[in-house]
Amino acid sequence: MKDLFQEIFLTIRANKMRTFLTGFSISWGIFMLIILLGAGNGLQNGMMEGFRYMSKNSISLYPGFTSMPYNGMQKGRRIRFSQSDIEFLRRNLTNVSAFSPIYNKWSSNIVNGKEVVSSTMSGVEPDYQVMRSLEITSGRFINLADNRQNRKVVVIHPKTAEVLFRNQNPIGQYVEIDHVPFQVIGLYDEDGAARRSPSFYIPLNTAQIIFNPSGYIDDVSFVVEGIENKEQSTDFSNKLRRMLSQRLQFDPNDQNAIWIQDRLSDYMQAQTIFNGIALFVWIIGIGTLIAGVVGVSNIMLITVKERTHEFGVRKALGASPRSILRLVVWESLTITTIFGYIGMVVGVLLTEGLASILAQNAAAATDEPHIFLNPTVDLTVVLAATAILVVAGVVAGYVPAKRAVNVKPIEALQHK
Amino acid sequence: MIHLENIHKTYYAGSPLHVLKGVDLDVADGDFVSIMGASGSGKSTLLNIVGILDNYDEGNYYLDGRLIKDLTETQSAKVRNEMIGFVFQSFNLINFKTALENVALPLYYRGVSRKKRNAIALDYLDRLGLKDWADHLPSEMSGGQKQRVAIARSIIAKPRLILADEPTGALDSTTSQEVMDILRQVNREEGITMLIVTHAREVAEQTNKIVNFKDGLISSIEDIKQL
Numbered sequence: 001m002k003d004l005f006q007e008i009f010l011t012i013r014a015n016k017m018r019t020f021l022t023g024f025s026i027s028w029g030i031f032m033l034i035i036l037l038g039a040g041n042g043l044q045n046g047m048m049e050g051f052r053y054m055s056k057n058s059i060s061l062y063p064g065f066t067s068m069p070y071n072g073m074q075k076g077r078r079i080r081f082s083q084s085d086i087e088f089l090r091r092n093l094t095n096v097s098a099f100s101p102i103y104n105k106w107s108s109n110i111v112n113g114k115e116v117v118s119s120t121m122s123g124v125e126p127d128y129q130v131m132r133s134l135e136i137t138s139g140r141f142i143n144l145a146d147n148r149q150n151r152k153v154v155v156i157h158p159k160t161a162e163v164l165f166r167n168q169n170p171i172g173q174y175v176e177i178d179h180v181p182f183q184v185i186g187l188y189d190e191d192g193a194a195r196r197s198p199s200f201y202i203p204l205n206t207a208q209i210i211f212n213p214s215g216y217i218d219d220v221s222f223v224v225e226g227i228e229n230k231e232q233s234t235d236f237s238n239k240l241r242r243m244l245s246q247r248l249q250f251d252p253n254d255q256n257a258i259w260i261q262d263r264l265s266d267y268m269q270a271q272t273i274f275n276g277i278a279l280f281v282w283i284i285g286i287g288t289l290i291a292g293v294v295g296v297s298n299i300m301l302i303t304v305k306e307r308t309h310e311f312g313v314r315k316a317l318g319a320s321p322r323s324i325l326r327l328v329v330w331e332s333l334t335i336t337t338i339f340g341y342i343g344m345v346v347g348v349l350l351t352e353g354l355a356s357i358l359a360q361n362a363a364a365a366t367d368e369p370h371i372f373l374n375p376t377v378d379l380t381v382v383l384a385a386t387a388i389l390v391v392a393g394v395v396a397g398y399v400p401a402k403r404a405v406n407v408k409p410i411e412a413l414q415h416k
Numbered sequence: 417m418i419h420l421e422n423i424h425k426t427y428y429a430g431s432p433l434h435v436l437k438g439v440d441l442d443v444a445d446g447d448f449v450s451i452m453g454a455s456g457s458g459k460s461t462l463l464n465i466v467g468i469l470d471n472y473d474e475g476n477y478y479l480d481g482r483l484i485k486d487l488t489e490t491q492s493a494k495v496r497n498e499m500i501g502f503v504f505q506s507f508n509l510i511n512f513k514t515a516l517e518n519v520a521l522p523l524y525y526r527g528v529s530r531k532k533r534n535a536i537a538l539d540y541l542d543r544l545g546l547k548d549w550a551d552h553l554p555s556e557m558s559g560g561q562k563q564r565v566a567i568a569r570s571i572i573a574k575p576r577l578i579l580a581d582e583p584t585g586a587l588d589s590t591t592s593q594e595v596m597d598i599l600r601q602v603n604r605e606e607g608i609t610m611l612i613v614t615h616a617r618e619v620a621e622q623t624n625k626i627v628n629f630k631d632g633l634i635s636s637i638e639d640i641k642q643l
Contacts, residue, residue, distance in 0.1 A: 003530055006530065312512055314521070316469060316502050317502075317569070317572070318493050318522055318525040320489070320498020376425045408470060408471070409468075409469040409470075413504075
């Protein structure tokens, strides 16, 4: 065995350029595959991170304008959700795990002394936190008692807190929202949502009393369990539309009377796009791999042809066909393994390095959207790809060597 | 040592070429025989058949009493390794191996350890006056030196028979004489049977017997009295 490797080492040393070219095509194949897959994964991870702020199966309902006449009423009529419509929904929806009507005041001033932040104020119920995956970093979120007792409390984003209170602890402090005093009860952080001016949240009932005396709601969001695919989600939307069409008097086929934004569908659509990208990346990656395999095969083919005369000499000296075959296959195996390993290590180091730099950047700027995140490749995939190249390299050496070995010694000796 | 009965060989490259037309030949153990003949007379083909580098179509070939016929490549490799040494006109050294490694190669295929076979190879190179050239590649050596390396390689595994195809064909007359002296010495001292193919009369006359070849058949055999 040691002798065999010495023989291999000798031939490798004698053919540095050829060995380098073979090795390079293997290293490059593996390296490119890792970079490609890593880039694809990075893109996907980044985008998916951006989607995470929407709980996957949340559905939002917005009133619109009718686009079809119904029961003698003209089209173009405005649909509105009253308090009782909301209660109707709350009672009649099944399998709901979270529910919150939302009152949005798009431009609202939150003030502490001379400091002002202008942003969206949202009146929400406690379930909102789960629905939007809000993370409470300090204090608490709005609870049922806040809502029931119409407490004037507000949950703000640390960025808002920084402007209003500098380094002071904002919890328990008072602010004015559109001239009404509110007490800050918590700080929240939002995943992936890249907003220049983050919203602040007050209890829905408080908002309705102070800012929305008419009581009409323009956004209802809820999470329905058991909706896992496109069909179920479409079914649910149709059911919901039918249900509301009777109560709010619009044509059940009217798509514009209410807007149903189903985040699962959005999510799945994005998922489909990513699957497409992943497929594309894989096709290119496999193409690169095949190019590597073809490169190795070509070089081995030429190598074996060039060495036919040498094999003839070896045979004359008493080399058995098996020993020559073993020499070529082991040489091929050694080269592909070493260079495959090099390509793998370089590729993995690069992607992991990039991932850690991106992770640091992401940690430094939490409110920036991630286009690229964690561009790494599953190690098993990398190992499998390397194994494929190594096996291909061995086959690429074996096939022409087998042919060369079957040549009569005298013909091999006459080969020039 | 060698016993050939009615050996026929035809090449099928385009039109069939009947190269050997029933050759009968006996070479005794320890003999030193040369084969002469015009090019295309079949003398090299005969040597290749004796060396089991090529097969024959008809007849029987016995090497040291053993019938050499329809052997597998693995079997013939073993016979070559154990019994036959080759010296070629174009030396056929492996160009990326040093003189020492070239000489040691037959022992590699016999499974001798690296250390041991290199020591033996150095000893043989020394006997042929090439000890200082052990670490040189063939490309750094003269024709005569290369042929001496090849001879060292042919005798290192202590074969019973050495087959030399135009061993002096690529050498000038001085080095030719050196090579012939070495071959004769090996024949005498080691008792190795020699069969050489040549077209040079002065080379053939240094052997014990000249087999003349003509048109695929032996036309005459001359005994030479060596002094």
